[in-house]
Amino acid sequence: MTKTDTSKENSTLFHAQSIDKSVEMLKTNLSSGLSENEAQQRLSTYGPNQLKAHNRKSIFKMFLAQLQDALIYVLFAAVVITMFMGEYLDGIIIIIVILINATLGVVQEIRAGNAIEALRKMATPKALVKRDNQVKEIGSEDVVPGDIVILDAGRYIPADLRLVESANLQIDESALTGESVAAEKDASAVFSEDYIPLGDRVNLAYMSTLVTYGRGIGVVTGTGTNTEVGKIADILSQDSETKTPLEVRLDQLGKTLGKAALAICVLIFIISFFQGRDLTEMFLTSVSLAVAAIPEGLAAIVAVVLSIGVTKMAKQNAIIKRLPAVETLGSVNIVCSDKTGTLTQNKMTVQEFFTFTDKTQKVEDQSDLSAEAHLLSSAMVLASDATLENGDSTGDPTEIALLQLADDLKIDRAALSSSQPRIDEKAFDSNRKMMSTLHQQEDKFVIYAKGAIDSIILKCKHIVEDGEIIPLTETHKTILSDAADAMSDKALRTLAVAYKPLEKQIDTENFERNLVMIGVVGMIDPPREEVKDAIATAKEAGISTIMITGDHKNTALAIAKELGIASKRSEATTGAAINNMSREELESHIEEYKVFARVSPEHKVNIVKAFRAKGNIVSMTGDGVNDAPSLNAADIGVAMGIEGTDVAKNASDMILADDNFSTIIAAIEQGRNIYNNIKKSVIFLLACNVGEVITMLVAIGVGLPIPLIATQLLWINLLTDTLPAVALGMDPGDKDVMKEKPRPLNDNFFSHGAGRRVILAGILMGILTIVAFVSGYYLHGYSPFADNIPENIEEYARTLAFLTIIGCQLFYSFSFRHEYKSIFRIGFFSNKYLFGSVVVGLLLQLIVLYVPFMTEAFKLQAVGIKEWLGVFVLSIIPLLANEVVKVFTRRKIQ
CATH class of the missing domain: 3.40.50.1000 (HAD superfamily/HAD-like)
Structure with missing residues (x-):
């Protein structure tokens, strides 16, 4: 066979081909199988019967792919700028954040790429094949199209097969089709339709499924990736991974901030040029402000918040x-x-049963059950090849469910089997749709038969009711049919059972004559x-x-x-x-x-x-x-x-x-709270950064001296981009979050008024900072627009501006705890991390202000109680203003 032949055969609908036609197309021999020489030739043509491993990217390429993101590009720009300005520590921290995030991404990608490997491991059982007129066991990887494969109970199917023989053959295809009950196979079936659902192709068998009952023979139609499992592997191997909504939003935000930072840098530099300011100083200032506009701590904050969420969710399974x-x-x-x-x-369970004495009964209702109910369950147990011991089971799921029914009805199965040993049987086949077993009961005998109702009823001449065996009438048939239909309407799978007491042993040909109908059971895989x-x-x-x-x-x-x-x-x-x-x-x-x-x-x-x-x-x-x-x-x-x-x-x-399906809902709740926490951090960071930009733009635009120098801007940025932002990301979850509708796909960080809040809060903080800055001049009798202002006066004014903008940001962080719930209702201490971060932030301010070399490095001046009181009053205004806005927000949504 050539590779052209291969592609032609792979497209063949073997369920629509007869056995002879399939054997002819596959160029094989049912009685002797392939020769070893032919098998080796086909192995070289088709390749091993294995799923091909997906060609993975190298770790280096995966690492580079993690860096191809707009926000990462902006962060790299921030590294270059901060290094250029001599702020090496900031640059190193940003690089570490980038490397950690990229490494985590590579690890996750490697783990996620294991799906194909797991499929390959599933698809490598041993196979029993006929070659050179001999049956031999070979590794499944050596199976080729045209091989004759022998099937028996407990054996995994090594490749896709067109069945050529089937004797009571049942195959568990649940991993491939999702159907709980083993599929009954019929090699003689031929379908005229091109499309038949996978689970209905009774004349085919598939790689990696399990024979649970009976025996069969099949000819291999497809191996490796040319199997149904192989198709799944091919779908998985396609590089169709899409970005999550969070990744999309962060990517968009990164692009926006990058453009904004560049625009700010250029705008301030142009304004300063026309105002005749010192261009070297203004270049550093504009670059510092551009860096401040980029929340380089955002990537780390998101990673921390997500990691905390992962830990919480792992504890919730x-x-x-x-x-x-x-x-x-x-x-x-x-x-x-x-x-x-x-x-x-994923466990068939008997829900109802019917006898002519009890009528239809729920299994859980065990009060006053008749002898017929126990006879029905006993018959189902004895006419069974399944096992069920201490929760472990083997055999057909339907028969396992019948054994469980006996346990539910408090029947001692071991004693029952011991008292009525099986001495003969007539096995199930798909034509009769029933099975019968002969048992010895002391010096007498009894036959038990179970199967499809339509098949069993044709073999019955009597029924058992109220302990008596009476003739079967049309009325009885109608009653039985109505009971079965009622079960079917509830999507229960029905199974009938009958018996026949005997004085002496008979041959199997007479097993299924003149039976006595006992009743019907209805079962389903319950929720x-x-x-x-x-x-x-x-x-x-x-x-x-x-x-x-x-x-x-x-x-x-x-x-x-x-x-x-x-x-x-x-x-x-x-x-x-x-x-x-x-x-x-x-x-x-x-x-x-x-x-x-x-x-x-x-x-x-x-x-x-x-x-x-x-x-x-x-x-x-x-x-x-x-x-x-x-x-x-x-x-x-x-x-x-x-x-x-x-x-x-x-x-x-x-x-x-x-x-547990309910764990998904708990995970969704956790996911909603995590997103809300990330959004809090993002909006807080941007509001703070906008405040810094407004402060600088307004001051430079109206001709004021620079209110904040480069090192001060970087300190502010470092302080607010870490402690309060991370603490907001660790906020306890809102218990009412599941009362909200899911976020729309086009929702972003600025939806629902968040963008407006960023602008208004930024403007307010900027104005308050300028007020503090200008006040510093007037408190010493100087106009900020005057010439030749002493350097110590400028440092004093900048100190007030520096303390005010950081105070505004630290106190304002409390208002982000909830969109409309008051912080006084939520409590300042319910997020101990946030409260602690504000305290630590204030302590760091004291260090910067009162440790001499720090004061000199940041060009600040130590101030007294009067200045601190003024700074405090200005700093709490954004928090109080937001609380007032929340009052109106609550009234609006109520």
Whole structure:
């Protein structure tokens, strides 16, 4: 075979081909298999049966990529400027911040790139193949298209197969399709449609799925990346990572501040030139002011705030892999959740059962159960090949659920099996849709049979009711049918059971004749108990929960209704319907649906992308291999930590250590508070910086002396860009944050009046600083516009301006605790970090002012109590003014 042949075969829809046609296309022999020579030739043509590792960037390239950001460029400019001015310590600190952030980003990228490797590890079991007319076990990496693979219970499937034989074959495909129940396979099936959902292709088997029952033979149709798992790996390997909302906002802010800093620098220098000021001094001053306009501490503050958030969330069982994802959680307004194992327990459970004596009963209602109820459960236990001991189980999930039913009804299964040992059986097959077992009961015998209702009822001539075996009538059939339909309407999977007492042993051909109908059970993979409340909380917070599953539509809709996700049938659709939609049609109708059933991994990705295209910020939860591409495509991918596969965990941004859906809601609450804290820090920093810019621009514009020299500006910047800003980022969370709606996608740091607050606060602080500056001259009998003012008078005026602007910024930080709640209600001490930072800031001011060499370095003068009182009065004005504004804000929103 050539590589051209390969691409042709990969596009073949093998579910629509007969066995003979498939074997012919794959050029193989069912009886003898491939020859070793042919297998080696195909191995060289197709390559090993492994998923290709994604070509990763080198660590150096990843490091450089972390530095390609507008805010980082601005910070580098700040480094150059501060170094040029001789402020080497500031420059070194900025460089350290940049390097730490870049290193953290590289570490996160390396960890996130492990999804393909996890897939490769999943796909390397041993394989039983037929070659040269001999059955041999080989490494799965050596399997090639055309190989004849032998399947039996407990064996992982090494590659994608077209089944050619199946005997009661059942395969657990939950990691690929999301369906809880093992899929029954039928090699003889041939489909006429081109598109059949993955979970419905009963004549195919897929790499990395597990045989749970029966046996089969298949011919390999695809290996490595040409398998369904390989398609998922290919989707994951595509470089489609997008920036989080926080990264986008910080990037925009960095560009804006960079342009603003340059404009300020040029403007002040031009004004000074025309005013005839000393150009050397003004160059340093304008550059210092430009540096002051850039909050170079912002990157460090954001990193600190996010790290604190990650630590808190880890204690709440939410493990964050990528720091900016913490903030993104606060923006989420759509949570797309896989059903199996996420919203449900991933464990089939009997909910109801019916006997002609008890009628329909809930399992939890065990009062006055009849002998028929115990007979029904006993029959289900005896006609079973599953095991369940101390919570550990093996076998078909349906049979495991029936064993649990017996435990719920307080039946001693061990004693039951011992008293009625199995001596013969007629195994389940997909044509009969039932199985029967023969048991010896003392000196008599009994047959138990379970299976589909339609199959069992045809074998029955009697029913058991009130302890008596009576003839089966049409009325009985109607009653039984109505009971089964009622269960089906609740999306319960139904299973019937019958028996037949015997005086002597009979052969298997007569096992299933003249049976006695006992009853029916209805089972489902039930919702997790805590999920309903979590979904309700999310709804109150403006967050919609969407179910995306590979399971059947009726089952998914029933669970969705019970959980409060959907209320009507029109809110559910299927993968087949999505397949018939164009991308534009899907995007236009996407918000009409709450449940997406019978979908493939590609559909999941398209659904997530469609929601995002409508302006939503989307979280996707899941645990299986099939969820990995959609986890990767979502704004926030959330994997289950206990039941989740390594592939899902590595493709996600967050892992739930307790697999609890409600943990997602707690994480969203934490994410909202974290974003609010980051916004507080950003707005505070910008308001302070605007105050400094206004002070300098107004003073220079009206012809005043320079109120703050370069070193003073850098000190102010260092003081306010660290202590209060970081402390605001550590503010305790607002308990009312989940009563708010999610932030819109176009929301930014300046939304909801924050930009106006920055400007007004900056203007107010600038005016108060100039007032203090001018007062310094007049207190000594000088006009600030006069010529030949003594140097000590200028230092005195600058000292008052220096103390006032820092005092304004330190006290004003308290007003940022909440947008409209008063600081007097919240309390000055409820954020001990902020209170401590203000105290430390004031102490540092005392050091600068009263330690002689510091005073001389910053060209300041020591002042007395009278000056300090004046500075204090001016400094608390912004805080008090903001409290007055909050009064009107509260009245407006009430």
